[in-house]
Amino acid sequence: MANKTLKSIGAILAGFATGAVLSVGADFLMEQTNMMSMENFKQSSAAIILTVILYRFVFNVTGCYLTARLAPDKPMKHALIIGIIGTVLSILGAVAMWDKAIPAYNLTIIFMSLPSAWLGGKLFLATAGNAEAKQ
Structure with a gap:
């Protein structure tokens, strides 16, 4: 039981860290290339703001997929836990x-946490089902 709990915690931490590191890294690259400034993000073009939203969504899905993959059981539940944590944060x-x-950026980031978590979990379940069918 304790081993399963530790695996669950590890899966959640790994997925969360993956999404966070990728997002922070992309933000850093965008700032270093002068594509955007977090200091003046409000002044960024709509295209830049949409790009940030898009890559954050993709990175969230990726992190939640990883969590589902590493989860000892109930992969969707583990992915959705990240979605809940992401929503709160x-x-x-x-x-x-x-x-x-x-405001649209702030609200979009809030409201995409659970859908991206669900999609990450769903993608894992779809690929896991295909892998089992091939065996």
């Missing part, structure tokens, strides 16, 4: 940084 981030970005 996104709300806190939006409150703290509300004046740094347009």
Whole structure:
């Protein structure tokens, strides 16, 4: 039981860290190439804001897929746990940084946490089902 719990915690931490590291890394690259500035993110073009939303969504899906893959059981539940954590952290981030970005960005980041978690879990289940069928 304790081993299963540790595997669950590890799966959640690995998926969360993957999404966070990829997002922070992409933000860093965007800033270093002068494509955007987190200081003046509110002044960024719509194309840049949409790009950030898109890569954050993809990175969230990736992290949740990894969590589902590493989960000892109930992969969708593990992926959705990240979605819940992401929603809470996104709300806190939006409150703290509300004046740094347009409201639509803040709200989109909040509302995409659970759908991206569900999609990551669903993608794992679809590929896991295909792998089992081939065996």
